[in-house]
Amino acid sequence: MIVKMKFVNISGPRNDIDRVTDLYLSRYEIQLESALSELKTVDDLRPFMEMNPYRDALNKAVQFVDYLPDSENITPDDSLTLNDMFEVIRNANQSYTGFQEKRNELKKRMDELKKKQQIIAPFKSMDCELGKILNFKYIAYRFGRIPIEYFDKMNKYLMDNLSAIFVEGERDESYVYGAYFLSPGDTQKIDAVFRSLHFEKIELPDEFRDTPVDEYQKLIREIYNTNQKMDELEKAIGEMFLSQAPRLIAAKNRLEELANNFDVRKMAARMENKKEDYYILCGWMAEDDVEMFLQEVKNDDKIFVVVEDDRDTYFGEPPTKLENPKIFKPFEMFVRMYGLPSHDEIDPTIFVGLTYSFIFGVMFGDVGQGLLLLIGGGLIYHFKKAPLAGIIATAGIFSTIFGFMFGSIFGFEDVIRPLWLRPIDHMTTLPFIGKLNTVFIVSVAFGMGIILVAMLLHIVNAARSKDTENIWFDSNGLAGFVFYLSIVVTIVLFMTGHKTPGGIVMSIMFGIPLLLILFKEPLTRAVQKRAKKMDEGAGMFLVQGFFELFETLLSYFSNTLSFVRIGAFAVSHAAIMEVVLILAGAESGSPNWAVVILGNLFVCGFEGLIVGIQVLRLEYYEMFSRFYKGGGRAFEPYTKKTKKTKKK
Structure with missing residues (x-):
């Protein structure tokens, strides 16, 4: 069955819009329409141009609550005031920022270690002390890689006539890794030959002193220790948020409500003259909700509600809300x-x-x-x-x-x-x-x-x-x-x-x-x-x-x-x-x-x-x-209906 809809206009003093939204509208299902578009016959309408003061704090609260395991089963601390909520988010953000700096340092260190590991890995099979090689004075050396097909040609045609020695390391599908050693006086000639063979030079960091396999093992241990530190840091972040869980969840829930209520301004219009400054909201509500809403606001002298009867002429097609027995x-x-x-x-x-x-x-x-x-x-x-x-x-x-x-x-x-x-x-x-x-x-x-x-x-x-x-x-x-x-x-x-x-x-x-x-x-x-x-x-x-x-x-x-x-x-x-x-x-x-x-x-x-x-x-x-044509549009309330009791 289709729920019968009514179009309502709600207005009052501009500075009272948050109270009305929080006290009344947040507890009814209402599909708001743009007041500027719907009320074209009303003069002196202008949009609200205010920034949402709750949105940044809400984004942080949502981010922090996501760290909490099983957050839906944690009872929020509803005793917090609005200032308390902002304070909770601010303190949590300060602690989180400190953790983030440590995390970034560890991540940077992890990237450096993995990069060095990639450099040394192809040379693990070479049995030599890198500290000695890197300090050679009378022998020149070049670490790098050469395509397999050129390596085979080099061994077959050139190696006997070159005054250089090539020490082979690891291989993969495309390259042979290793180093060639030569006399410093022949560097220009030998380097030219290896360049023609598409040899790519790889610079080894000066800090490598032991054999390649030993250096590789050191890097594995350092990567493991760094991972451990990152895990401990994540655990500390989780414990920090868990200690504040009830307060964070309460802040997130309330800020979400306040932010959504404030965003009502996107659909509202202002009507300002020399004497008065009013807001205007309009939208569709179920007929039963309209009657309850009117009954609830009848003694509130700061809110004025008009239910439009000639809705088809001025306000277009009502949205469709279906309400059927549970079995259907x-x-x-x-x-x-x-x-x-x-x-x-x-x-x-x-x-x-x-x-x-x-x-x-x-x-x-x-x-x-x-x-x-x-x-x-x-x-x-x-x-x-x-x-x-x-x-x-x-x-x-x-x-x-x-x-x-x-x-x-x-x-x-x-x-x-x-x-x-x-x-x-x-x-x-x-x-x-x-x-x-x-x-x-x-x-x-x-x-x-x-x-x-x-x-x-x-x-x-x-x-x-x-x-x-x-x-x-x-x-x-x-x-x-x-x-x-x-x-x-x-x-x-x-x-x-x-x-x-x-x-x-x-x-x-x-x-x-x-x-x-x-x-x-x-x-x-x-x-x-x-x-x-x-x-x-x-x-x-x-x-x-x-x-x-x-x-x-x-x-x-x-x-x-x-x-x-x-x-x-x-x-x-x-x-x-x-x-x-x-x-x-x-x-x-x-x-x-x-x-x-x-x-x-x-x-x-x-x-x-x-x-x-x-x-x-x-x-x-x-x-x-x-x-059946099925040309209706869905009823999309800006918030879901909650209890019909006044908030304190």
Whole structure:
């Protein structure tokens, strides 16, 4: 059901806006609209240009509370004043800043150690003391790397003729790491040769004194010790925040409330003249909330409230807030997926809840599997509040009911007796058609009834929006309803062996509605006394109208036959479970229970998913498309409703 909304204007002295927001509006659901945009006819309006004084402190409080483990279970210290809260945040920030400086120093040290580790790692296999090599006076050296292909060429063609020695270190996929040693007098010549071989020089830090492997091990130990210090620092930060946890959470909660209240100014307007300076707020509230709000502020002489009656003329479409019984609440998800209803539309949630669950139950009728869906979906919905789980649980109720109707429990059809029939076996004989599965026939009949109900809902929605064409002449309006109802009645009379209506009745019931649908545009103009002429000629109008009428008739036929899938899935479910039981060897009297259990779980999950999608398709394409537009906008209050008691 759609909650009835009212548009309210709230005004008072400018310096009183925080009190009013905190004392009253924060405890009601109100969707604020921009006062500057909505109140265009009011002169001397200007925006608020104030910075939010709570936002920076709130950002810090949120950051600090995130450090607390299991913060939702910590009881806040509600005894703090606003000054206390700012003091708590300030002190925590000072301590945190000190920790941050130490953390940055450790992080810088960690980066330096890892960089040195990357430099020395490729030379670990070289057995030499770096302190001696780095202090050589009569031997020059170059540490670096050379591409593997050039290293092989060097060894094969050049090394015998070079007055240099290359000591190899580690290798990777692309390079050979190492160092070459040479006489200082040959540096220019030898360096030129190695440059031609794409040798890349790597500078080793002067602090390396021991062997490369020893230096590498030292760095590993230093990295480990630095990590330990960082962990201890993080622990100290957590303990510092934990000692202030109740105060920090209280500060965060209250500052969040105050910051949101202050941000109301973004939607407010100021009206200032020489004598007075007022704020103006406007927005949508539920009718019940408006009555409670007016009752609460009636003795407050600093707040003035006006409830607008002519809202459609000046303030546009109200937002949509859905409020349905708990059992149907999860089905609002399907409605929102298609689009929220506008304020003058019927909320289809209950209709969807009933039809979806009923059709799902017919297509997936099994006592055992229905109970599994009910229990599993119910538990998930209870703990996780997932709407889809609630839908599954409700559908499971109807699956269980139709399981008794069909006499099926976990695929076994010889355990309980069907209250109605067995879908896979029961047949019905129809005139001129012969034998058909009874469930198929009932499914089509049910579909005809659902289509008629959808047409009635279309007429109601059209009447609410005062849409003449859709009330009387649309293919889903009264003309289409009479035509389709006539077809249904004719088919029922024919199939039950009664004489069909006479020619005159047939022409009236079939012909006249089709003519009304064909000429709906000129008839609508005539009813509304509009003299607008057709854009195209009469011939083109008739040709276009003929094909549109043909498409309408085709859609009646295809939409009706689409409901055959209900019976088809009811039969296929029974057939699939027969296959599962055959695979389990149930015919021998001693089935393999592991196969039975796994088969039931597979069918329950896989076929349940397919049936759920097919039922949703029926909802959207065969029902929603006939009566529902879903052009509404969601009701989005700036804050959630809390207790209706005055704050101290």
